[in-house]
Amino acid sequence: MTNSDIILYHGLASTCSKKVRLALFEKGLAFESRLLDLQKFEQHAPEYLALNPNGVVPTLVHHGAPIIESSVIIEYIDDAFPSVPLRPNDALARSRMRLWTKFSDDVAYKAVYAPTWEILSKRASASFAEDKLQDVLARIPTKERRDRWETVARNGFTEVEMRDAYDKMRQCLDRIEAALAHGPWLAGEVYSLADIAMIPFIDRIRNLRPEFMPVETYPRLTAWEVALRVRPAFDRAFNFRDDPRAEELPNM
Ligand SMILES: N[C@@H](CCC(=O)N[C@@H](CS)C(=O)NCC(=O)O)C(=O)O
DSSP states (O other), rough: OOOTTTTEOOOOSSSHHHHHHHHHHHOOOOOOEOOOOOTTGGGSSHHHHOOOOOSSEEEETTEEEEEEEEEHHHHHHHHSSSSOOSSSSSSHHHEEEHHHHHIIIIIIIIHHHHHHHHHHHEEEETTTHHHHHHHHHHHHOOHHHHHHHHHHHTTTHHHHHHHHHHHHHHHHHHHHHHHGGGGGGBBBBBOOHHHHHHHHHHHHHHHHHHHGGTTTTTTHHHHHHHHHHSSSSHHHHHHSSSSSSGSOOOOO
16 A cells, blocks of 8 residues: 655665655555665756755655655654654653764764765766766765765775774664663663664664674674564565565665
């Protein structure tokens, strides 16, 4: 069943898209899927830039209004569809939850993007001739993403950038292990947007650098991950199949 009041523009492998898919599936919300092929630069098409001027996924369109930025989108989903609440009620736990959604944007995202791009985006752009590369770059709306695509197409990320990513991975793992001393979930007693915002990045770190996360060092994190993976919404969001394009796009 789909619900065309809700349209999600997203990427199959995209961690930020997984955040939003997980929130939607936890709420049991049907939505119309528009998967974009990020390695074919569909996120820079003028029609898409009219919805998301940053030229990135995800974008949620609800009753025709676009909402961008994954952490903003998941709070919007919880505001607009309050049954099955995904935020704690008490103010302190809610502030903890918001620290995690902020941390997912400020640290966790930066922990994974360079190593991920080295695998997925490099493949798409490394063999471009100069004129083709210039053509692609000219359609990218922000300097930050133009620079990133140019880096990956030319020399790849530097050792310093990769080391910084690995430092941030360890910071994510350590912070989660410490937080889980106070509850089964990141914000405490209640499963919330904090867990939804962080699990895509932990899943990606496990894909990229499983040796960083031995169970002896991270027993609480490991148990938290298992508890998340057995939720039905997890499989639907991470192994997303509700779009024919899912078969042709890379996931990781
Ligand atoms: N802060 C944004 C980041 C979005 C983002 O970087 N999305 C990636 C996929 S995870 C993307 O669209 N990459 C394609 C590109 O940069 O061209 C959010 O949380 O929504």
